[in-house]
Amino acid sequence: MRVLLTGGAGFIGSHVSDMLIDNGHEVIVIDNLSSGKEENLNPKAVLYKEDIRDSAVEGIMERERPEAVIHHAAQVSVRDSVEDPLYDMDVNIGGTLNLLENSVKNGIKKFIFASTGGAIYGEQSCFPANETHATKPLSPYGITKLTCEKYLYYYHKTYGLNYVSLRYSNVYGPRQDPYGEAGVVAIFSQKMLAGDQSIINGSGEQTRDYVFVEDVARANALTLEKDVFGEFNIG
Template identity: 60%
Template sequence: MRILITGGAGFIGSHVVDASLAAGHEVGVVDDLSTGSRENLDPRASFWQVDIRSTDLDAILTNFRPDVINHHAAQMSVTASARDPRRDADINILGTLNLLEASVRHGVRRVVFASTGGAIYGDQDSVPTAETVFPKPVSPYGVAKLAVERYLYAYQAMHGLRAIALRYSNVYGPRQNPHGEAGVVAIFSRGILEGRELTVNGDGAQTRDYVSVEDVVRANMLALECREPSAESRVDPQATHVDSQSRDPRIMSHEPSAIRNERQAGGPPLVLNIGTGRETSVNDLVRLFREVAGKDVSCRHGSARPGEQRRSVLDCALAKRFLGWEATTDLRTGLARTFQWFRSRYRGP
């Protein structure tokens, strides 16, 4: 099939490009290179240096005629979203709307959307957190990702555009940018190689769900052709209550009329958590880095970030149910691979 990958020169997107080519698909990439790099791209992929807000998308879709769009292009910084929420919304919401409108005009049959877990859920009493909790985003970035999920719902209902939203936990791996507001794994890898003291925000007891990019890519590939569940068994991210009589407490209840409407419209998009279901504290992450680096890494504790989540870990049972997917890379193995990748490219200060 023909797959157009937005943000395909970036960290996760470029790995999706590689896997799609390896699977025999024809691949096109749209990326404005604001954070991505041409060095990440396989030359077999067609490439357009275009912003997703641009009207040039129409010409690209006319020429490439994608069956599926894998949408990873985004403003990715939570901090930047708080500093300039209008810009965040312009890229993440209006840019995606531009892409969805072009998709409808050009007969795209499915959109796979890279969403977020922690930024949408916020602090929750239910940990590991399932898809059916009431979302409590506290950043414009999280609000924008949730808004896009709702637009996917609307476009599926209005136009029959199939959609799957993958809510990632904390993704790490090769090609992650260690500068700016990057993932802590990339920051620590670079810091260790430069011989710097690592800084842990707060007491380091805060936990995250670290998932390898290889596992995330596998979820994206399975999402290309996942089976369509019945309306009754879909998770509706609009719903805020649970059918206590259901065998699976995460299957949302619907009124009969709502079920009929969903059958006609194809049901709400699948919204699936993509993580490991295992939480790791930052202190434990430092300990693992000492093991994989083979040396005593110096570490200090700085000030806690205001509003930082204490615990964030995803319940991924629905991804296993609908995609047949679960994470298989244990954290120590994934960290070792990632650190080795950074070490192989380190050229000194």
């Protein structure tokens, strides 16, 4: 299958690209390299250095004729979303709408969206949370991801677009920025390898859910290949 993968040079997206190519799919990547790295990119993938908000997306989709879209490109920092919610909204909602509009125009068979679990659910009432847990995001980042899920449902009901939203917990693994989201695993690993002591602030009773990046990539590949629909927690 020909797959358009946004954010395919990033931490998670590059692993998704690798697995799709290993599974025999053709991968076309859109990534403006604002946080992704070209060295992360699988040499068999086709790269377009473009922004998902730009009109260039329309031409790429018309030229490459993908059958599915896997959307990972985003503003992913909770902290940055608080400092600049307008930019967060522009990238995450505006970019997603641009892709959805062009997906409908080009007859995309499946749209897979990289969402978030914790940032959407907010203060959880139970552990672990299932997909029916109340969604009460506490950051602009969580709000934009939830809003995109609502738009996915709208495009499904209005245009028949088949979609799946994968709600990731904190992803860790190779190619991760240790100072980005969920970077504590990388930081602790580096300290252990160096023989240094890791520091846990607060009471030490904090709870966070982590998932290995290759498991996330596998979830994307299975979602592409299986007849599934709706929202799924990946953790």
